[in-house]
């Protein structure tokens with residue numbers, strides 16, 4: 265498949281791995297900001313292909329994982345109201361808040377439905393005008409345009425039984441919050457390519473300058489990730505701190521202006537709570553005053569959330585990169601994908617789920633697999649990657665260049 269197979273080329277990946285080893289003279293700690301990248305790193309063993317001392321931490325890049333428990337509890341409370349149909353994405357239904365999950369609420373009789381898009385929820389509202397349809401809107405810059413489109417269409421068509429419980433978040437303020445933290449270990453970031461497809465990367469430029477941290481826009485396939493890591497370490501070794509785009513086949517500096525204009529029309533930037541990170545200024549989206557009629561938090565303002573229950577989940581520390589999933593005492597024992605205690609074990613982009621799926625089910629199993637050699641990990645990637653042998657032109661388009 266064009267633009268996929270060439271970025272899974274094991275021979276090319278090996279050349280990038282060797283180039284990284286050649287230029288690395290000291291330990292570096294990088295963080296990828298996307299759960300999709302985390303899963304790709306785990307799946308292809310990319311972290312094991314890096315020189316000793318180069319550490320990849322997994323940041324708050326899973327949209328389901330960063331949704332605060334109080335938003336989930338609010339959705340559960342609204343779902344319990346008579347006549348309400350509560351819609352959201354599949355992963356979101358399984359994520360525990362402090363009072364359970366939306367799936368558990370459905371088991372108790374609430375009308376909770378999985379949808380693939382906010383527009384699906386709008387269709388349900390059109391087809392059931394005697395019910396209140398609430399879409400629980402979560403996600404980063406990538407999903408906000410579709411939510412904005414659903415609200416704009418509802419307003420245009422006068423659909424009044426549709427509303428949104430909004431928990432959309434914005435990535436750049438979260439990166440700044442991580443950099444401000446006194447225990448921040450991150451020296452360079454791999455920015456999520458799909459987020460930058462929408463937002464571009466201009467917003468990252470003052471962050472890179474102010475905090476003197478390289479930020480490299482990176483894709484999701486093994487060669488993409490190795491290109492991003494190489495570019496980031498190259499900057500660190502040279503003492504540079506710039507924004508660099510290694511996902512140029514998808515991302516432009518200005519982003520998608522049409523999508524951004526729609527988001528600006530429907531939403532207003534506001535403070536937002538993140539799971540494990542607390543409230544971050546200007547890191548979320550709420551409905552703009554012109555669309556306040558579609559705000560479920562206003563429409564259902566009188567619905568009280570049930571009291572929170574204590575949880576042993578440490579997903580907040582995982583999301584900040586200060587705890588590895590297998591260092592959580594519940595990992596693989598009391599917390600599994602079948603019986604998750606926290607969001608990061610539920611989502612297809614969650615770091616705990618990635619470790620569980622690709623690195624075994626217990627810390628003991630992980631310890632046993634913890635000292636790989638470059639050769640063995642390259643072999644692992646070869647097994648997972650396409651057998652394509654030639655270095656493709658598309659891959660060589662990346663700004664970082666193909667190492668000799």
Ligand code: SF4
Nearest residue numbers: 577579592599606616
């Ligand atoms: S392993 Fe489970 S309990 Fe531990 S941090 Fe991850 S999701 Fe939470």
